[in-house]
Amino acid sequence: MKTKTIVAILAAAALSAPLSAETLDNEAIVQLVDVGLGEEAIIAKIDATASRFDVTTNQLIGLKNAGVPSSVIAAMIAKSNAPSVSTSATVSMDDPDPMVPHASGVYLMADWLPDPKMQYIDATTTNQTKTGGFLGYALTGGIASMSFKAVIPQRSARTAATVQRPTFYFYFDEANSSLSNRGGGNFWMAGAVTSPAEFSLVKFDVKKNRREAKVGKFNIGGAKAGVMTKDQIPFDYERLAPGVFRVQPNIDLEPGEYGFLYSSQTGGGAGMASVGAQTSRIFDFSITD
Structure with a gap:
């Protein structure tokens, strides 16, 4: 099989594969701080994006030593402690579980x-x-x-x-x-x-x-x-x-x-x-x- 054909097949497969949703972690936050992104922008990113933060004491000390602002660390802690709400697109009008999405x-x-x-x-x-x-x-x-x-x-x-x-x-x-x-x-x-x-x-x-x-x-x-x-x-x-x-x-x-x-x-x-x-x-x- 020619090289061009193989490349075409691999490209088609890549395009058809579902893209995984972004998930923020401690390392990603440090990277955003290192590139000079402002505190407000980082906090907005935390609020709008799925996350998997490690907010144990040692990790918090590491984040502070890495230059992460206290306001950003606080936002990470708040996001980690927030109750999990279903992200299903289905909106209920009568489900007794308050964490299930309901219409306004x-x-x-x-x-x-x-x-x-x-x-x-x-x-x-x-x-x-x-x-x-x-x-x-x-x-x-x-x-x-x-x-x-x-x-x-x-x-x-x-x-x-x-x-x-x-x-x-x-x-x-x-x-x-x-x-x-x-x-x-x-x-x-x-x-x-x-x-x-x-x-x-x-x-x-x-x-x-x-x-x-x-x-x-x-x-x-x-x-x-x-x-x-x-x-x-x-x-x-x-x-x-x-x-x-x-x-x-x-x-x-x-x-x-x-x-x-x-x-x-x-x-x-x-x-x-x-x-x-x-x-x-x-x-x-x-x-x-």
């Missing part, structure tokens, strides 16, 4: 079912604000407060829990400060929500054909936008992985209507105008007997 959003863990699963909570966006206490405000010359309430339709939520202290999972996308690289694109309004700490858990007052929650008040002393502290239900959250949080109320919730409320924008005027033009995104749920 808020989920209720239905662990009371014979086969536990996550229940996706559809977001309700409300830009309707109702006033309350106007008569008292008027009769007292503004001493008594007038309240503003976010209003959402229907008497009850589509998603319900049968336990009084349910567990929720929030999926964000830290790569672009919106929601999730696990599917769903730019889900969060304005792409600026990155933590459950930006939400308020509230209980709704149920009316004839709607639910209401206080989102501000106004009196002679001024205006306050957002859910008042006394109306917020405390909750804790735990970061399980980048963009993945477990959330649970600190207290048992009585049967009723609830929701995680995110006020994304308020009116630009002064006084009442700054409170009364809110747009809120609400992830509502019911607690049943």
